[in-house]
Amino acid sequence: MNEIEEKSFYQAMGRYRGILGWLISTDHKKIGIMYLGALLCFFSVGVTLGILIRLSLIAPGMFLSAQHYNQLFTVHGIVMIFLFIIPGIPVAFGNFLLPLMIGAKDVAFPRLNRFTWWLYLAGAFIVLLALATGGGPPDTGWTFYAPYSIESKTNVSLAVFGVFVLGFSSIFTGLNFVTTIHRMRAPGMEWFRMPLFVWTLYATGWVQILATPVLAITLLFIVLGRFIGIGFFDPTRGGDPILYEHLFWIYSHPAVYIMVLPAMGIISEIVPVFARKRIFGYHAIALSALAIASVGYLVWGHHMFTSGMSDTARVIFSFITFLVAVPSGVKIFNWVSTLYKGSIEVAAPLLFALSFIFLFSIGGLTGLIIGSLAPSLHLHGTYFIVAHFHYVMFGGAGFSFFAGLHYWFPKMFGKMYSEKWAKRGWFFLFVGFNVLYFSMFILGYEGMPRRYFEPPPQYHGWSVISTIGSWLLATGILIILSNLVRALFKGEKASANPWGGRTLEWTVSSPPPRENFIHGPVIATDPYGFEGKK
Amino acid sequence: MIEPLQAKGESGIDYTGKKIGMWIFLFTELLFFGGMFLLYSIFRAQYPSEFHISAREENLVLGTINTFALLTSSLFIALSIAAIRRGNKKQSLWLQGLTILCGIIFLVIKYFEWSEKIAKGIYPDSPVLLGMGSGETLFFGLYYMMTGIHGLHVLIGILVIAVMLHFTRQDTITSQNYVKLENTGLYWHFVDIVWIYLFPLFYLIT
Amino acid sequence: MPTMLLGPANTSGRVDETFIYIVGISAVLLLLVTGCMIYFVVRYSRKRHPQAEEVKESVWLEVFWTVVPTLLALSMFYFGWVNFKYIRTPVKDAISVNVVASKWAWLFIYENGKRSDVLRVPVNKPVRLVLTSADVIHSLYIPAFRIKEDCVPGIKTYLGFNANETGTYDIFCTEYCGVGHSQMLSKVIVISGEEFAKWYETTEASGAAKKGQLLLQDKGCLGCHSIDGSKKAGPSFKGLYRARETVITNGAERTVIVDDAYIKDYVRHPNIDIVKGYQPIMPVIPVTDAELALLVEYIKTLK
Numbered sequence A: 001m002n003e004i005e006e007k008s009f010y011q012a013m014g015r016y017r018g019i020l021g022w023l024i025s026t027d028h029k030k031i032g033i034m035y036l037g038a039l040l041c042f043f044s045v046g047v048t049l050g051i052l053i054r055l056s057l058i059a060p061g062m063f064l065s066a067q068h069y070n071q072l073f074t075v076h077g078i079v080m081i082f083l084f085i086i087p088g089i090p091v092a093f094g095n096f097l098l099p100l101m102i103g104a105k106d107v108a109f110p111r112l113n114r115f116t117w118w119l120y121l122a123g124a125f126i127v128l129l130a131l132a133t134g135g136g137p138p139d140t141g142w143t144f145y146a147p148y149s150i151e152s153k154t155n156v157s158l159a160v161f162g163v164f165v166l167g168f169s170s171i172f173t174g175l176n177f178v179t180t181i182h183r184m185r186a187p188g189m190e191w192f193r194m195p196l197f198v199w200t201l202y203a204t205g206w207v208q209i210l211a212t213p214v215l216a217i218t219l220l221f222i223v224l225g226r227f228i229g230i231g232f233f234d235p236t237r238g239g240d241p242i243l244y245e246h247l248f249w250i251y252s253h254p255a256v257y258i259m260v261l262p263a264m265g266i267i268s269e270i271v272p273v274f275a276r277k278r279i280f281g282y283h284a285i286a287l288s289a290l291a292i293a294s295v296g297y298l299v300w301g302h303h304m305f306t307s308g309m310s311d312t313a314r315v316i317f318s319f320i321t322f323l324v325a326v327p328s329g330v331k332i333f334n335w336v337s338t339l340y341k342g343s344i345e346v347a348a349p350l351l352f353a354l355s356f357i358f359l360f361s362i363g364g365l366t367g368l369i370i371g372s373l374a375p376s377l378h379l380h381g382t383y384f385i386v387a388h389f390h391y392v393m394f395g396g397a398g399f400s401f402f403a404g405l406h407y408w409f410p411k412m413f414g415k416m417y418s419e420k421w422a423k424r425g426w427f428f429l430f431v432g433f434n435v436l437y438f439s440m441f442i443l444g445y446e447g448m449p450r451r452y453f454e455p456p457p458q459y460h461g462w463s464v465i466s467t468i469g470s471w472l473l474a475t476g477i478l479i480i481l482s483n484l485v486r487a488l489f490k491g492e493k494a495s496a497n498p499w500g501g502r503t504l505e506w507t508v509s510s511p512p513p514r515e516n517f518i519h520g521p522v523i524a525t526d527p528y529g530f531e532g533k534k
Numbered sequence B: 001m002i003e004p005l006q007a008k009g010e011s012g013i014d015y016t017g018k019k020i021g022m023w024i025f026l027f028t029e030l031l032f033f034g035g036m037f038l039l040y041s042i043f044r045a046q047y048p049s050e051f052h053i054s055a056r057e058e059n060l061v062l063g064t065i066n067t068f069a070l071l072t073s074s075l076f077i078a079l080s081i082a083a084i085r086r087g088n089k090k091q092s093l094w095l096q097g098l099t100i101l102c103g104i105i106f107l108v109i110k111y112f113e114w115s116e117k118i119a120k121g122i123y124p125d126s127p128v129l130l131g132m133g134s135g136e137t138l139f140f141g142l143y144y145m146m147t148g149i150h151g152l153h154v155l156i157g158i159l160v161i162a163v164m165l166h167f168t169r170q171d172t173i174t175s176q177n178y179v180k181l182e183n184t185g186l187y188w189h190f191v192d193i194v195w196i197y198l199f200p201l202f203y204l205i206t
Numbered sequence C: 001m002p003t004m005l006l007g008p009a010n011t012s013g014r015v016d017e018t019f020i021y022i023v024g025i026s027a028v029l030l031l032l033v034t035g036c037m038i039y040f041v042v043r044y045s046r047k048r049h050p051q052a053e054e055v056k057e058s059v060w061l062e063v064f065w066t067v068v069p070t071l072l073a074l075s076m077f078y079f080g081w082v083n084f085k086y087i088r089t090p091v092k093d094a095i096s097v098n099v100v101a102s103k104w105a106w107l108f109i110y111e112n113g114k115r116s117d118v119l120r121v122p123v124n125k126p127v128r129l130v131l132t133s134a135d136v137i138h139s140l141y142i143p144a145f146r147i148k149e150d151c152v153p154g155i156k157t158y159l160g161f162n163a164n165e166t167g168t169y170d171i172f173c174t175e176y177c178g179v180g181h182s183q184m185l186s187k188v189i190v191i192s193g194e195e196f197a198k199w200y201e202t203t204e205a206s207g208a209a210k211k212g213q214l215l216l217q218d219k220g221c222l223g224c225h226s227i228d229g230s231k232k233a234g235p236s237f238k239g240l241y242r243a244r245e246t247v248i249t250n251g252a253e254r255t256v257i258v259d260d261a262y263i264k265d266y267v268r269h270p271n272i273d274i275v276k277g278y279q280p281i282m283p284v285i286p287v288t289d290a291e292l293a294l295l296v297e298y299i300k301t302l303k
């Protein structure tokens, strides 16, 4: 398509050069790349903390005290959730690709977009500052349950404030994307001609808009509870700690769909491309994203099945929890059907995508077990939960992140990585992942509580196996990241469309030019027409 | 249904797009305050009589004046938008100035209301308040929180209108391109509406 | 609907039954999804199948795999609900025990005022626990019985079970409550009815020693300190008095000999000196001077 070599956006000059030129750029592609870099840094931090948690668990007290352990898993949770996986896919891939995929020059509010990036940096900085100042890193768990979080002597206030700022970054990103999708589509791109990744960004945008403000206000009350004794969640002042749990999960349950919806979008892009076949059930996949986003609001109570909430409420929340699982299943079935009679090439991105389907199914299906009332009495607060959420978050959203990274890497950087090493990295990641987290299902069923610095001795055996898994996993991540870093400097030049994708981002050169499209594209077909293509 | 990129107005500004963005933003603000209204209703249900008694502490006269101040300011900003659309820059500037003035009056009165209470020893975590009991602690906690955060919004609104005033003077906002001012107006109306809800909750339902 | 599965309590089988039902269906679904996926990837690989064929969309298929999982999911919900209802429905004539959780100890208070830091219950008799907390949220979890419920300050929650077998089972705290969370352990001891009656009826002999022990129990000290020399989160009180100890003060080690003043200071300011080999988790527990004197006298007697 692109016979003439254009200047890529990397070479495009603004008013300033160097770092400043990046930081003040409103180009959605530059912002996306910067986000990606920051995310990978925070991911590395979180992941290192995860390794330390596992080390401490097989030898409690050897090199970490109980207090340090508690701060460790709290910071691990905060970094992974608020700095990595919630912003994750939308800010990095969404920013870079959304305008390209809908044939637009940029997002609807480019300057707001840059502002979200600054807010993100500011929020991250505040969170990191909280680690070094005041009473040290927070020790409350990432859920900040009151009244513990109000009493804790550690620097909870600053950390919570950082999360508050990150929340606003997230709200504005959602707002920007929703408006972009409404207003900026190229002529002819009807709603049902949008790529599915765009659909999921749309659904995610709404969840961000609707859920995050509640978190913001709730966290504000925690800070004020600590500073000026507003006792809304403090029983000694007439407040109600269970109310805090409600308000927290009203946000944080929808937040898990902020993590996983765009991940599902990436899978919906990758599977058809590598099967050379139109995606099966386009409408069903698009609509199920909206279904998940909307029903997902009503199930927050399933985190509180043993909190002392009324039994009637528990029954209702459990019922809706089971309904929200159905649209996820619809997606899984459609992806698998897309493979049927395709012409499948198992390249690295597809390998990650297929692993997603497998791991997310395990995570999701175990979600059904803990969403059911009787088993949740046993499993709440145990390692079963820890296993569930690592399967959906890391096995789901995380693997999808890696899938997307390998899929769009040539587009973003114009370089090709080594396929062989990508697959080797995948192998360690996949095996290590299952050793690490499947052991936790067993530990959890046997009753090992989570957030335990020193688990009772009967759980030692599986803990050791799990820790060994974490080393395999670490090897995998190191291989993957070094392979990509190597490709940045030494990789072969990538063509405009190395995978044979049919969505719009593949019609521009790699990396794309500053203005994205020289002539505004006009769309006449759906994004997955592979007929006659090899 | 919604016209794509190419269908922008001549000025190159996507008017509808900007409006959509603003409405969504106001929606998030609504949810933000919604969290507080939710708490209010839950605690009110738990401590009906304490809330009843505490509300008598409020100064109804000052509250009423403030309600008028905000309502009038809403009118002024609406008129200033109408003025700029007609191309009457001078009138619009005046009206924006008056809006800011009303906002300031509101804040000053709020300041006196708060100081009056603080002088009586009623403020979060004060010994007087803790001595009164849980219901009262929660009522005044909510009072300070909600009027405080609302006041913060008024303050932000004033600052934004001041910026708009500057833009209007510099002809960044014109009769062709007034969407910034219009969005500011929306924001200001929103702040006004929140007060319309706060007023009965804290002053009228005694 | 009675359950086939048994366990140490009437609740265990109920939970396991639902668990196995859902795991069973899930395993089948997972095998189906993964099996098809792997089969397709192999069968339709680019080598074997160089040209993809278009497959027509099918509304019926979409409806099928929406409706069937919905029905399966509803059956899972139903099973969970029925067993949940069974577990949660209060039984008449249950023995009621009040549970007060605090950082980081359990206190069980029986109807006749008897107090204990372990939960003693008779076999084959329904028990109803009424839970609350003195500070932050805790959660009482008995893995063998498959049940738990949070202890929330300011409100009462409840939990019921009926033990089938005598024996001793773990109690864990499963709601994060601070630095001693993983040390907040106790036991359920299920004993025969006669044994229980005997234990229940014996009123503690009065006298300074018993008073001291009760006080330790009430204040939650026994959650972390034993009086028989066994190891818990904190050093045992047995043989503590007059012992020579290494403590760490502001990072520097020093040796002390435990006396009255030392113990009193310690209880008032537990985190100034840290006993070597322990975590600095001891909370400041409010005690009056008189109580403190009593405690010291009691600790002296534990040789």
Ligand code: HEA
Pocket (backbone or CB within 6 Å): A143, A256, A257, A259, A260, A302, A303, A304, A305, A321, A322, A324, A325, A326, A328, A329, A330, A332, A360, A361, A362, A363, A364, A365, A367, A368, A370, A371, A372, A376, A379, A380, A381, A385, A388, A389, A392, A393, A396, A397, C029, C030, C033, C069, C070, C072, C073
């Ligand atoms: C990416 C994040 C993510 C996602 C997508 C999910 C998805 C789901 N989660 Fe999970 N969850 C978390 C992240 C996530 N969760 C986290 C972080 C926590 C713990 C927080 C904390 O306490 O720290 C948690 C905790 C958690 C709990 C509370 C546990 C407790 O503390 O007691 C529950 C209970 O119901 C639950 C249920 C579910 C369900 C039913 C789904 C469903 O959406 C899953 C749907 C998917 C499938 C079902 C699989 C695919 C479907 C098929 C193969 C078809 C067949 C399907 C049927 C028969 C219906 N989750």
Ligand code: HEA
Pocket (backbone or CB within 6 Å): A044, A046, A047, A048, A050, A051, A053, A054, A073, A074, A076, A077, A078, A080, A081, A084, A085, A140, A141, A142, A143, A386, A390, A393, A394, A398, A436, A449, A450, A451, A452, A453, A470, A473, A474, A475, A477, A478, A481
């Ligand atoms: C996206 C989310 C995410 C991810 C990816 C992870 C990743 C990991 N987590 Fe995470 N975890 C959470 C989210 C996540 N976690 C949350 C939300 C909690 C709850 C916290 C709470 O209770 O409040 C939690 C809690 C939690 C616990 C429970 C703690 C407890 O309850 O006591 C454990 C225990 O094993 C654990 C382990 C791990 C491990 C071993 C990894 C592994 O994936 C880590 C793998 C490590 C590597 C792969 C290291 C390789 C890399 C390097 C060594 C550096 C590389 C350097 C460069 C690239 C420069 N996590």
Ligand code: CUA
Pocket (backbone or CB within 6 Å): C101, C102, C104, C137, C138, C139, C173, C174, C175, C176, C177, C178, C180, C181, C182, C184
């Ligand atoms: Cu008590 Cu955890």
Ligand SMILES: [Cu+2]
Pocket (backbone or CB within 6 Å): A252, A253, A256, A299, A300, A302, A303
């Ligand atoms: Cu949830």
